[in-house]
Amino acid sequence: MKLDILVITVHPDDAELGCAGTILKHVALGKKVGIVDLTRGELGTRGTVQSRAMEAEASSKILGLSVRENLGLRDGFFKNEEYEQLELIKAIRKYQPEIIIGNALYDRHPDHGRAGELINDACFLSGLRRIETKVDGAYQEVHRPRLLLQLIQDYYIKPDIVVDVSGYWDKKVESIRAFKSQFFHEEYGTDEPQTYISNPEFLNIVEARAREYGKYIGAQYAEGFTCKRLLGVDNLFHLR
Numbered sequence: 001m002k003l004d005i006l007v008i009t010v011h012p013d014d015a016e017l018g019c020a021g022t023i024l025k026h027v028a029l030g031k032k033v034g035i036v037d038l039t040r041g042e043l044g045t046r047g048t049v050q051s052r053a054m055e056a057e058a059s060s061k062i063l064g065l066s067v068r069e070n071l072g073l074r075d076g077f078f079k080n081e082e083y084e085q086l087e088l089i090k091a092i093r094k095y096q097p098e099i100i101i102g103n104a105l106y107d108r109h110p111d112h113g114r115a116g117e118l119i120n121d122a123c124f125l126s127g128l129r130r131i132e133t134k135v136d137g138a139y140q141e142v143h144r145p146r147l148l149l150q151l152i153q154d155y156y157i158k159p160d161i162v163v164d165v166s167g168y169w170d171k172k173v174e175s176i177r178a179f180k181s182q183f184f185h186e187e188y189g190t191d192e193p194q195t196y197i198s199n200p201e202f203l204n205i206v207e208a209r210a211r212e213y214g215k216y217i218g219a220q221y222a223e224g225f226t227c228k229r230l231l232g233v234d235n236l237f238h239l240r
Contacts, residue, residue: 001067004031006097008088009151010038010078010115012056012070013179017206018151019101020063020172021165021223027064028168034067035060036091038084038115039075046192047181059178062171067095076111080118088122090133093140100145101225108154116150120228123148149225152209159224161231162213164240166220169210173203 005026007015015023015035023033037056040049047055053070060068071087078084092100102119103112125131127144134140152159165172180188184200196202213222217240233239 001032001034001095003034003066003095003097005033005099005101006092006095006145007033007035007101008038008091008115008119009035009103010111011041011044011075012037012052013041013059013176013182014103014112014151014153015101016059016063016172016175016179018104018153019223019225020175021168021210021221022101022163023063023065024168024171024175025163025165032066033063034065034069034095034097035063036088036095037068037070038073038078038088038118039111040070040072041075043075044182045195046190046198047179051181052179055179055181059175062175062178078111078114078118080114080121084118085122085125086131086133088118089126089131090135090140092122092126092145093133093143094135096141096143097145099147099149101149101151104151104153104155104157105226106155112153120148147227149227152224152226156209157224157226159213160227162217162222162224164214164217164219164222165210166214166222169207169221173207176203176206 009015027033041052042049103115105116106113129142177185210221213224214220
């Protein structure tokens with residue numbers, strides 16, 4: 001299945017927090033969007049691998065994804081080395097995306113920055129024809145996406161580009177709250193300890209940042225991204 005946009009993030013729920021509005025907007029535009037989660041989030045304080053998988057499935061339906069898969073790398077212990085790079089190269093070549101969105105290059109959670117660098121390296125290596133990969137015994141076609149964007153996650157980073165997601169905010173929040181074990185949810189009764197992200201105030205902070213990014217482009221809500229390379233437009237009237 002060829003995708004228009006592939007979001008690659010290290011934990012189930014990273015994509016929802018960082019770019020669910022952008023996903024929803026492009027699905028509404030008729031684009032095929034998928035998510036590849038690198039790990040199962042097994043080191044999370046709350047929930048289980050099984051509950052996280054069920055939550056990811058519920059969120060995927062809300063987002064209207066064409067596909068979602070999990071590479072099963074070791075949460076907290078994956079590295080940006082040959083094994084992990086090849087697993088990610090296989091996924092990139094499998095879906096042949098035009099655009100990839102990946103984790104922030106540095107952040108509060110060390111997995112985020114390490115994953116961001118892994119995704120950057122794998123995107124480049126995926127375009128090298130002398131790196132051969134096979135799936136089900138068949139050689140894959142080389143592929144390098146034309147654009148790689150990085151999320152802005154917990155740490156504040158000045159974005160290189162922002163996307164107006166005003167019409168999709170409520171559904172973005174719904175996709176986040178599908179992860180009942182991770183974020184505050186009235187239906188999740190448990191004696192598990194509270195965490196940084198399970199506090200009810202956490203989603204207010206997420207909303208505040210989206211409002212701030214939106215303010216700069218005259219929108220109610222926006223999501224921000226960074227890019228290692230210079231971005232261009234066809235003409236100045238495409239700019240807000």
